[in-house]
Amino acid sequence: MPVIEVDNVTRVYAEKGQTPSHALRGVTLAVERGEFMAFAGPSGSGKTTLLNLIGGLDAPSSGEVRVDGVALSGLSRKALADLRRDRIGFVFQSYNLVPVLTAAENAGYVLELKGVSAKERRDKVKAIFERMGLSPFLDSRPLKMSGGQQQRVAVARAIVSQPAVVLADEPTANLDQATGAALMDLMRELNRERGITFIFSSHDPMVLERADRLVRLVDGLVVTDEKRAR
Amino acid sequence: MSTALTSALALGWRNIWRNRRRTVISMSAIGVGLVLVIFYSGLVGGMAQDAKNQLDSAGIGHVEIFARGFRDKRDVAVAMEDASGWREKLRLPPGAQVGARVLARGLATSARGNEPVSVLGVEWDNEPKLSAHLQHISAGALPAPDDVHGVLIGEQLAERLALQVGAKLRLMVQRADAEMGADLFRVRGVFHSISPAIAQRQVYVSKAAARELLGLSEASHQLVVQIDDPDAADALAKELNTALGARFEALSWGELLPVLKRLEAYTGSITLALATFVYFLVGLGILNTMLMSVLERTREFGVLMALGTRPSRVLHLVLAESFWIATLSAAGGALTGGLLAWYFSHAGINFVPGTESYQFEGATISSLIKTRFSPAEIARATAFVYVMTLIVGLYPASRITRLLPAEALRKT
Ligand SMILES: Nc1ncnc2c1ncn2[C@@H]1O[C@H](COP(=O)(O)OP(=O)(O)OP(=O)(O)O)[C@@H](O)[C@H]1O
Ligand SMILES: [Mg+2]
Numbered sequence: 132m133p134v135i136e137v138d139n140v141t142r143v144y145a146e147k148g149q150t151p152s153h154a155l156r157g158v159t160l161a162v163e164r165g166e167f168m169a170f171a172g173p174s175g176s177g178k179t180t181l182l183n184l185i186g187g188l189d190a191p192s193s194g195e196v197r198v199d200g201v202a203l204s205g206l207s208r209k210a211l212a213d214l215r216r217d218r219i220g221f222v223f224q225s226y227n228l229v230p231v232l233t234a235a236e237n238a239g240y241v242l243e244l245k246g247v248s249a250k251e252r253r254d255k256v257k258a259i260f261e262r263m264g265l266s267p268f269l270d271s272r273p274l275k276m277s278g279g280q281q282q283r284v285a286v287a288r289a290i291v292s293q294p295a296v297v298l299a300d301e302p303t304a305n306l307d308q309a310t311g312a313a314l315m316d317l318m319r320e321l322n323r324e325r326g327i328t329f330i331f332s333s334h335d336p337m338v339l340e341r342a343d344r345l346v347r348l349v350d351g352l353v354v355t356d357e358k359r360a361r
Numbered sequence: 362m363s364t365a366l367t368s369a370l371a372l373g374w375r376n377i378w379r380n381r382r383r384t385v386i387s388m389s390a391i392g393v394g395l396v397l398v399i400f401y402s403g404l405v406g407g408m409a410q411d412a413k414n415q416l417d418s419a420g421i422g423h424v425e426i427f428a429r430g431f432r433d434k435r436d437v438a439v440a441m442e443d444a445s446g447w448r449e450k451l452r453l454p455p456g457a458q459v460g461a462r463v464l465a466r467g468l469a470t471s472a473r474g475n476e477p478v479s480v481l482g483v484e485w486d487n488e489p490k491l492s493a494h495l496q497h498i499s500a501g502a503l504p505a506p507d508d509v510h511g512v513l514i515g516e517q518l519a520e521r522l523a524l525q526v527g528a529k530l531r532l533m534v535q536r537a538d539a540e541m542g543a544d545l546f547r548v549r550g551v552f553h554s555i556s557p558a559i560a561q562r563q564v565y566v567s568k569a570a571a572r573e574l575l576g577l578s579e580a581s582h583q584l585v586v587q588i589d590d591p592d593a594a595d596a597l598a599k600e601l602n603t604a605l606g607a608r609f610e611a612l613s614w615g616e617l618l619p620v621l622k623r624l625e626a627y628t629g630s631i632t633l634a635l636a637t638f639v640y641f642l643v644g645l646g647i648l649n650t651m652l653m654s655v656l657e658r659t660r661e662f663g664v665l666m667a668l669g670t671r672p673s674r675v676l677h678l679v680l681a682e683s684f685w686i687a688t689l690s691a692a693g694g695a696l697t698g699g700l701l702a703w704y705f706s707h708a709g710i711n712f713v714p715g716t717e718s719y720q721f722e723g724a725t726i727s728s729l730i731k732t733r734f735s736p737a738e739i740a741r742a743t744a745f746v747y748v749m750t751l752i753v754g755l756y757p758a759s760r761i762t763r764l765l766p767a768e769a770l771r772k773t
Contacts, residue, residue: 189767216669231375
């Protein structure tokens with residue numbers, strides 16, 4: 132069974148007094164467990180909208196999204212929150228972290244929501260930080276860290292609770308080329324080591340060429356969907 | 362406490378210090394508002410309480426009983442048969458003080474001149490319990506119980522008539538049979554009263570002398586009852602009226618001096634008006650600050666929601682911030698306001714420097730006002746501010762929880 136199923140999904144933004152904006156016009160795709168895939172496409176093509184719908188952050192105008200076979204349209208906001216907590220990790224473009232929490236506290240946030248004890252959280256975060264070269268920053272505040280370090284903490288937070296899928300909307304957009312590439316390589320390794328599915332969006336060829344599967348969106352429609360053998 | 366709650370409180374604590382200056386300013390506004398309300402209600406409460414204390418020195422009893430008809434024309438012939446046996450009959454509350462007086466109007470004459478006066482025939486040993494100013498004898502002393510021709514006068518009268526302790530004073534009154542009665546008295550003591558009307562007009566003589574002056578046998582005009590709780594006077598007067606029947610009337614201080622009752626009601630309502638106004642302003646202030654501080658973090662809340670934070674927890678996070686702001690500012694405000702009210706309940710504040718009292722619609726009010734220190738009232742004001750601050754946090758929280766995570770994330 133695919134981990135993500137997107138079934139003929141549309142999203143129309145209808146704001147009062149404005150012509151409705153058709154961000155997605157009927158997108159269908161399935162993502163298998165362990166994939167490392169990217170959404171590409173020009174600005175305004177619907178990448179963020181699609182990722183938001185997959186993550187249950189937004190509701191489609193029509194069509195259905197299923198995560199691990201569970202249809203999102205039937206879920207309450209509370210149930211959606213729990214589903215994200217348990218199955219989905221998020222990495223955003225920037226300002227991902229809560230500034231009043233330390234790096235370790237940020238990374239342990241989802242575990243805390245799950246009710247994991249402080250000690251166990253600390254142990255798990257420590258292990259991940261070690262793996263990701265973040266050990267010196269356990270107790271640093273985000274504002275004292277570089278953009279690349281912050282994004283790595285965000286990735287750590289997304290994967291520490293072993294989600295089924297990590298959604299990353301332009302995770303490298305605010306990073307320089309080398310830092311961005313390092314982050315991508317790190318995600319790739321985590322994808323291989325832990326079997327976590329990654330779906331990200333980007334404009335950046337450096338990012339896109341690292342994906343196993345590339346879905347191109349134009350004007351709210353999927354125009355190409357190609358797998359690349361590696 | 363559940364770990365979810367403690368962690369919400371811990372996060373809230375850190376969040377309120379993100380914008381230290383703004384938090385301190387809004388907490389100060391809440392605190393100062395609370396101090397204002399506490400202090401002002403203490404002050405006004407003190408004023409009302411003080412006015413009631415002034416009943417004593419105004420020479421007005423908590424309840425006064427007269428033969429019906431006496432008060433209209435002050436006809437000294439309308440008297441009550443001797444009231445000494447009534448003490449038992451009246452069934453007064455414990456701690457009550459009772460005394461009978463013989464009343465007359467007349468003229469006091471000395472070598473210097475004469476002054477219209479109000480003559481009170483009293484029992485020397487009992488009267489100081491009823492007239493507080495007789496406890497402040499500034500010259501001479503209270504006459505002995507069997508002193509028939511001694512007289513006590515106020516400082517102002519002594520000055521006007523150039524009388525000193527030991528001097529002679531002639532009192533002339535209209536008798537019950539409409540003839541004039543006069544007698545010679547000797548000044549035994551001079552008392553101090555903050556009420557000029559009393560110090561200038563009231564002359565105390567023995568009951569026996571007063572009766573002789575008026576040509577009355579065993580009779581009194583007024584029965585004065587002082588009780589521990591002046592607020593119980595109305596009920597007591599009502600009770601006495603039923604018990605005594607139609608020949609007598611019992612009046613509470615509220616009926617004898619309605620201005621004091623009005624003053625009480627009036628001060629109560631201005632405190633309420635001020636409190637409402639202050640709370641309204643403070644409420645708006647907190648609402649504004651909380652709204653700003655929460656809405657500028659919309660994106661951050663969006664991230665938390667994306668990570669799986671339930672809407673109820675978002676609400677808790679915002680309320681945790683209100684909780685801390687409310688706790689700190691209410692504690693600070695209650696402490697400061699309480700200290701001020703307590704301090705001035707001892708030290709007092711003189712609102713009309715250089716004077717002892719002022720007249721307000723016929724009531725004498727001490728210009729030294731001691732605030733009322735009422736822990737119950739402080740607790741009430743504090744609880745109100747506290748709850749209001751918490752409730753105000755609900756609105757900004759609802760502005761966030763109303764949003765879909767995607768909408769919250771779009772806000773920068
Ligand atoms: N909240 C919204 N209200 C109205 N229109 C919106 C909203 N969000 C997105 N849109 C519109 O929907 C379309 C798709 O937007 P979306 O953000 O998904 O594109 P994107 O591919 O992520 O673009 P970018 O590469 O610039 O991030 C755009 O035309 C955009 O203007
Ligand atoms: Mg986008």
